[in-house]
Amino acid sequence: MSDLEQKYTEMPQAAGRLVADVAIIGAGPSGLFMVFEAGFLGYKAVVLDALPQVGGQLAALYPEKPIYDVPGHPAILAGELVEKLKTQCAPYEPTYLLGEPVLDLIDQNGTFTLKTASHTVEARAVVIAGGGGMFTPRKPTQLSNLAEFEATHSVRYAITQKHELAGQQVVLAGGGDSAVDWAVELAHIAGHVHVVHRRADFRAAEATVAEMMRLVDAGKITLHTPYQLQELKGTDGKLESVALADLDGNIREVQASQLVCCFGLAPNVGPMADWGLGLERGIVPVDRTTMMTNRKGLLCIGDMAGYEGKVALILTGFAEAAVAAKTLQALLNPERKFKVQYSTSKGIPGQPGVA
Ligand SMILES: Cc1cc2nc3c(=O)[nH]c(=O)nc-3n(C[C@H](O)[C@H](O)[C@H](O)COP(=O)(O)OP(=O)(O)OC[C@H]3O[C@@H](n4cnc5c(N)ncnc54)[C@H](O)[C@@H]3O)c2cc1C
Secondary structure (H helix, E strand, O other), X not given: OOHHHHHHOOOOOOOEEEEEEEEEEOOOHHHHHHHHHHHHOOOOEEEEEOOOOOXXXXXXXXXXXXXXXXXXXXXXXXXXXXXXXXXXXXHHOOEEEEOOOOOEEEEEOOEEEEEOOOEEXXXXXXXXXXXXXXOEEXXXXXXXXXXXXXOOOOEEOOOOOHHHHOOOEEEEEOOEHXXXXXXXXXHOOOXXXXXXXXXXXXXXXXXXXXXXXXHHHOOOEEEEOOOEEEEEEEEOOEEEEEEEEOOXXXXXEEXXXXXXXXXXXXXXXXXXXXXXXXXXXXXXXXXXXXXXXXXXXXXXXXXXXXXXXXXXXXXXXXXXXXXXXXXXXXXXXXXXXXXXXXXXXXXXXXXXXXX
């Protein structure tokens, strides 16, 4: 486990059966801020995630990349944002169950029972903040000896410690946002970056593609398009070169010590597909005014929640958490009238309000 993964791995793992006001499925940015918003209204949360650490995509895929569109942070590393979200919700003392995919959800008399392999959680409401689902990277399965190079980390699907690639000859395969982002990022620290893509054009943000082309002109990146990965060569799992092939069977061999595959994540919603949520292509339809799914008491926020006009960004998930908290109160304490409360006036545990 990398230092960053270690840092974000929560230890308090309660045994057996747990009871909470709200169970939150997914400890990505949306799930973590949901803990804060629910806690602010007085609700205790259990947070479950299939990954062994909190932070969702930010911790698993790009902890060392700067994010520029989180309000109030002109630039913040994804890992730092996770750290701050964790600190922000800590006063509400959530219980984390990490490395535990939620396998089943039973709804009985207004109480939900969630099951993982080793825990049962009972909650009066559930917020799904499942993002892209329990994601697993797509692999270049045509490479017969892939496992040999995966074992030595010569082949990677995510970069959690970019300094490990400093000075290395990197082959980066893929043509989407993630591939182009990383090509630009690594060009500044790697010995050289070879970008391999099976199409001539890249499906990534225009500005980042333009920056990549500038780095191509500067001699920091070499493009190989339209080419695909053909063969990995090396000894004892240590990568030495990568053979590339085009559609006509022309072969190129590129010296490389690292192969980074950015083929995206295989959508894997797992058992959620059977929860009657109308889930299609990884998206759960919700009423955007409440974040309620078609099942009463079952809410959904963040990347997984879909409605007309949805913009799947981190900041959207934060706002949806605030809306979901209002719905939680209507569900759990219908006798209470909802009134917007400012954190500046109310304060949070351990920090006084100023009203
Ligand atoms: C390379 C890259 C760069 C990006 N840059 C930006 C950016 O600059 N700005 C921006 O706003 N957005 C950016 N994004 C998008 C951003 O990461 C997502 O919008 C954000 O992560 C969504 O947060 P979330 O909490 O909804 O879901 P996620 O971060 O996907 O977290 C969902 C969590 O739910 C868990 N989960 C799912 N199903 C289950 C289950 N059944 N049981 C247990 N756990 C489960 C998953 O393991 C995961 O940890 C970027 C994405 C990538 C890949």
